[in-house]
Amino acid sequence: METYDPRRPETHADPYPALAELRARNPVSWNGVLRGWVVTRYRDVQTVLADPRFSSDRIAPFLNGLPPARRVALSGLERVLTRWAVLADPPAHARLRRALAGLFTPDATTALKEHARSAAAELIGRAAAGGTFDMIADVAAPLPGSVIAEMVGLPAPEVRRFAAWSDDVVVFLGGEPAAANTYDRAAYRLAEMEARLRAVVRARRTAASHCDAIDRLMAAEAGGTPLDEDEIVACLILVLLAGQQTTTDLIGSGVLTLLRNPAELARLRATPDLLAPAIEEIARYESPTACLTRIASVPAEIGGRKITRGSSLFLMLNAANRDAQRFAEPDRFDIARGDGGHVAFGHGPHECLGGALARLQAQVALQTLLARCSEIELADERVSWRDGFAQRGLTSLKLRVRRQ
Secondary structure: OOOOOOOOHHHHHOOHHHHHHHHHHOOEEEEOOOOEEEEOOHHHHHHHHHOOOEEOOOHHHHHHOOOHHHHHHOHHHHHHHOOOHHHOOOOHHHHHHHHHHOOOOHHHHHHOHHHHHHHHHHHHHHHHOOOEEEHHHHHHOHHHHHHHHHHHOOOHHHHHHHHHOHHHHHHHHHOOOOOOHHHHHHHHHHHHHHHHHHHHHHHHOOOOOOOOHHHHHHHOEEOOEEOOHHHHHHHHHHHHHHHHHHHHHHHHHHHHHHHHOHHHHHHHHHOHHHHHHHHHHHHHHOOOEOEEEEEEOOOEEEOOEEEOOOOEEEEEHHHHOOOOOOOOOOOOOOOOOOOOOOOOOOOHHHOOOOHHHHHHHHHHHHHHHHHHEEEEEEOOOOOEEOOOOOEOOEEEOEEEEEEO
8 A cells, every 4th residue: 555645535634654654664655546756854855856867847747748739739838838937948948937927026926915904804804704715716716716816807797707716627637646637627728718818918008008917917028039839828827827826724713723723823822923924834834835846857866766767746734834844843733833935836846836825815814804803713524635646725615703
């Protein structure tokens, strides 16, 4: 039996014991379920993320292994995903990342803070009025949807609809063995988003400037040349999907973790200045991105293991963030830990560009929730996590609150 099998219900609900055993016994281990190497130690995860011998492009190997007719059927999926910076290697990666970086400058992020505050106040005020509500459906999901809608310049309901489709894409990208129709569902969802956004981009060519992400990408020059339409559309889809799901998961897991650690919740109420380090500790303790995948482009050695060319490596960020060789008492949740260095948002050249915006929204959501509600408790102790092991997020979190 595999020590780490994400299909087991108990492992899906709480992966940390299995990952801890693996990290202690066999930190770089072949996994027959995932058909690749599972990497669990902090130093090994950091090494691979920063090493150009390990490719972020796992789409080309997947497509190259398909029969020609099947590859044609998934051509839309190929067109979009091969233009995502997170799945690209140099030199394409640097070019696309440079264009996206203009959307996540400190000034651009700060400019969205007031919108996030206003949206959080409205969402939490309305949700808390009844005394019970679902933190995910009523706050954690619509808040980043509203912020990304403001950032991109699309109607919030449409952005939320795109986010609802993201699970099909995430399961495909996670690398977990899945039914064949997983690929078809991912392709179908991406095709719908692509068609809509292509129409928006074309309409914008003759419209007045909106000074939003669409206009910035249309005006961006990366590597001395403008982005073409396929690249603009692919960048927008990446922002719409990645910009929402990770933030939703960070907020939801943060509230659950605080409720399961009432002394730390009381500490945060008493010392609001701990909010920023609390968000960092939440990200470390319950990483919303649990795993990143890399492909060995040449033979290499990691953690004493010989990795053959073409092998998949599953970098378990959630295991690395609980490595006792890097973090003291890693299974203890401590909002004043004050020890950065977690890899919840990646590491190296592919470190998440939107990390600051995700942190900002999580801070705003928690600050508003604590300010509006004098008492918060779980209305249902049973919680469920979304399918898949690469992203870790709740499907629902029922709360009972008393307003201030």
